[in-house]
Amino acid sequence: MMMTGMAGWFHAIPHCGAIMFGGLGATAMTAIAWWRDCYIESDYGMHTEIVxxxxxSGVWIFIVSEAALFFGLLWSCVHLGMSPNVWIQMQWPPVGIDAIGWEGRALVMSAVLAASYYSANVAMVAKDPKVVMAALGTTVGLGALFLADQYLEYSTAPFTLTxxxxxxxxFVTTGFHGFxxxxxxxxxAASMANYARYNKPTVSMKGAVLYWHFVDIVWIAVYGIIYAAQL
Incomplete structure (x- = not known):
């Protein structure tokens, strides 16, 4: 529903924007309800070692599925960049497009995510609760800084989605990563609040750190292909 609405929205089909946001809302509600149930089960001690x-394992499967999506997006960039057709004057970036380079904001965003990779690792291995909370807070703050920098990049970009x-x-590839x-x-942030209650690492925290590492690693590919190689 969300992807169908997005495809129609890109082609200016009426009401597809509402369908896209409806699908996004339904997905968000499902995720929130599932996470709530996981927290309740954990509170009642229902999470055995097998669970x-x-x-x-479910987090890993989710990461693999997301990796496949990013592979498709990045492959479209590589394909268009290595075999431009006559419709874009056999040139990539196309004539009239002032591409964003690897320096500037893109380099700053890379440094921010590299620092967040380290702070997330500290949160997982540290034993002192104060250090864990500080590391988690730092990681969340760096994520917010990345998003703010990306917003500024979008607002000053010399080209648009169309x-x-x-x-x-x-915009689709970098925006998908930003999401x-x-x-x-x-x-x-939710794992940080949960850690404040129990003062020990939880399954949610481990899954969140694994997911964050995946996001950081994907950025290496995004930065290398879109910004550095200009594909």
Missing amino acids: KRNLI DGPYGTTF HVLLGSLWL
């Missing part, structure tokens, strides 16, 4: 392993295949692939940064930040 914990299965939950982490500026041909380059604008579409750039994952937002989800990861919210998940880490």
